[in-house]
Amino acid sequence: xxxxxxxxxxxxxxxxxxxxxxxxxxxxxxxxxxxxxxxxxxxxxxxxxxxxxxxxxxxxxxxxxxxxxxxxxxxxxxxxxxxxxxxxxxxxxxxxxxxxxxxxxxxxxxxxxxxxxxxxxxxxxxxxxxxxxxxxxxxxxxxxxxxxxxxxxxxxxxxxxxxxxxxxxxxxxxxxxxxxxxxxxxxxxxxxxxxxxxxxxxxxxxxxxxxxxxxxxxxxxxxxxxxxxxxxxxxxxxxxxxxxxxxxxxxxxxxxxxxxxxxxxxxxxxxxxxxxxxxxxxxxxxxxxxxxxxxxxxxxxxxxxxxxxxxxxxxxxxxxxxxxxxxxxxxxxxxxxxxxxxxxxxxxxxxxxxxxxxxxxxxxxxxxxxxxxxxxxxxxxxxxxxxxxxx
Numbered sequence: 566x567x568x569x570x571x572x573x574x575x576x577x578x579x580x581x582x583x584x585x586x587x588x589x590x591x592x593x594x595x596x597x598x599x600x601x602x603x604x605x606x607x608x609x610x611x612x613x614x615x616x617x618x619x620x621x622x623x624x625x626x627x628x629x630x631x632x633x634x635x636x637x638x639x640x641x642x643x644x645x646x647x648x649x650x651x652x653x654x655x656x657x658x659x660x661x662x663x664x665x666x667x668x669x670x671x672x673x674x675x676x677x678x679x680x681x682x683x684x685x686x687x688x689x690x691x692x693x694x695x696x697x698x699x700x701x702x703x704x705x706x707x708x709x710x711x712x713x714x715x716x717x718x719x720x721x722x723x724x725x726x727x728x729x730x731x732x733x734x735x736x737x738x739x740x741x742x743x744x745x746x747x748x749x750x751x752x753x754x755x756x757x758x759x760x761x762x763x764x765x766x767x768x769x770x771x772x773x774x775x776x777x778x779x780x781x782x783x784x785x786x787x788x789x790x791x792x793x794x795x796x797x798x799x800x801x802x803x804x805x806x807x808x809x810x811x812x813x814x815x816x817x818x819x820x821x822x823x824x825x826x827x828x829x830x831x832x833x834x835x836x837x838x839x840x841x842x843x844x845x846x847x848x849x850x851x852x853x854x855x856x857x858x859x860x861x862x863x864x865x866x867x868x869x870x871x872x873x874x875x876x877x878x879x880x881x882x883x884x885x886x887x888x889x890x891x892x893x894x895x896x897x898x899x900x901x902x903x904x905x906x907x908x909x910x911x912x913x914x915x916x917x918x919x920x921x922x923x924x925x926x927x928x929x930x931x932x933x934x935x936x937x938x939x940x941x942x943x944x945x946x947x948x949x950x951x952x953x954x955x956x
Contacts, residue, residue: 569597569649570945571642572938573635574657575696576689579603580634583938584642585946586649596939597646602634611637621645631692632699639703654700654709655945657747657937659689659790661713663738668716668944671697671709679711685742686790688827710948712941717746717753720780725874728788741792743784745772745885751940752884752933753779761875763868766935767894768885769797769840773864775871783874785867791826794863795856797840800830801863832856842887842894861894865901878905878928884935895921899930 567586574581583599598621600613606629613622622645626637642651656671660682669675676697683690693711700709718726726741728734745766752764753776762776771794775783785793785802795801803826811817811825833840836856838848845853872878881902883895892914899909899921906927914921918932 567649568652569646570942570949571651571654572657572941572945573654573696573700574938575631575692577692578605578607580605580631580638580696581938582638583942584646585939585942596942597649599938602638605629605631605634609634609637611641613641630699631695632702635696635699636703651704651707653945653949654704654707655941656693656697656709656711657714657941658693658697658711659714659744660686660742661711661715663740665711665713666716666719668710668712668948670948671701671711675711676701685738685788687823688790708949710945712747712944714744714746715742717750718743718774718781718784721782721784725783739788741784741787743772743774743781744786744790745770745774745784746781747937747940748884748935749774749776749781749784751936752882754940755933756880756882761877761879762882763871763875763878763880764882764884765864765868765888765898766885767794767864767883767888767891770799771796771801771860771885771887773867773871775874777875783871785870794867795835795860796831797842798828798831798833800826800834832860835859842891846891846893857894857897861897861901864898868898868902872905881907881928881930883930883932889917889932889934892917895930895932902928 570585572583572585580602582601584597586595586597596616598613598615600622603610609626609628611622611624611626614620622641627633658679662682676694679690679694697709721743728740730739748766749764756762756779764774764776766772766774770790772784772786773794774781787793791799793801808822811822831840832842832845836845836852838850838853839845845857883889887894895914896909899907907930908923908926909930910921910923920929920931922928922930
């Protein structure tokens with residue numbers, strides 16, 4: 566029997582999964598397949614493909630809940646991987662709070678801790694927990710591990726994490742946490758060998774991270790996933806006075822403001838068209854052009870702050886959906902960084918790199934695909950081997 570790890574990334578309406586065969590050395594972990602259970606809450610659609618893209622499953626199972634989706638997934642794994650033994654499940658968990666700065670084995674106490682963090686990540690944490698609780702019910706004998714997006718940023722200095730609020734609020738956990746940590750951790754593991762990197766994780770959620778010797782020293786997201794760059798439908802950096810104004814002068818409730826900032830702002834709000842960058846880049850409407858310009862402008866401004874945190878940037882890395890696939894966004898950002906010595910190679914950028922700057926450029930720029938699932942699998946393999954050794 567071959568030992569395997571199941572990696573889950575649960576959202577409100579879907580669960581993405583990857584299935585990894587393993588080896589005691591984490592760098593030898595390989596993906597056997599990946600897929601998604603879509604349509605949670607409506608009609609489930611289960612798909613799975615090999616690493617090479619061959620279709621293994623395309624089904625519409627019964628049920629509508631996270632538990633139904635995971636039940637189908639576990640049954641499918643049992644049918645199609647009879648010579649493999651599932652030894653652990655790893656979950657991407659967005660928020661680990663102040664104390665969880667490394668992967669942790671999940672038990673009832675951990676579930677309750679993560680439940681208390683829901684207000685800090687209301688878009689993500691409830692769905693991570695739904696998947697965890699479902700697997701505890703369906704497959705209780707297999708250990709589960711939580712891997713946290715916030716953990717990678719625990720290396721930031723206190724001055725980068727603190728808000729200028731009363732000390733009691735800081736002690737209560739109101740501080741900058743940072744997110745997309747599993748993506749940044751993977752990128753850090755494959756970076757070119759220079760000291761100071763600025764990494765742009767640009768997807769439907771977007772942030773920047775300053776890495777010094779592959780460790781996080783600053784990032785644009787803070788207490789919540791609303792902060793920093795404008796995103797698909799999230800506002801990004803916002804004067805807190807705007808929230809007070811919406812409540813006091815416009816009569817909006819807290820729930821209405823939350824919905825506006827999380828679901829009705831960002832690229833969608835500015836353009837009035839879509840939160841999908843592909844749609845905006847294909848449009849000639851002035852509002853789409855304005856949304857793109859604002860997105861790029863904020864990236865350039867925040868890259869300046871990353872340069873300050875690092876004392877200078879040696880390399881710029883683009884990753885995630887927009888970062889990996891939108892050459893026009895990369896072009897606009899890089900051309901705006903020419904003052905730092907970045908000289909874009911337009912031909913290399915058009916074809917996706919991996920290096921997209923000229924040989925003489927003082928700052929190199931790269932396109933590096935991220936792999937959060939592989940990062941989780943590495944952590945879980947290490948944890949399972951450690952538990953086996955200590956047990």
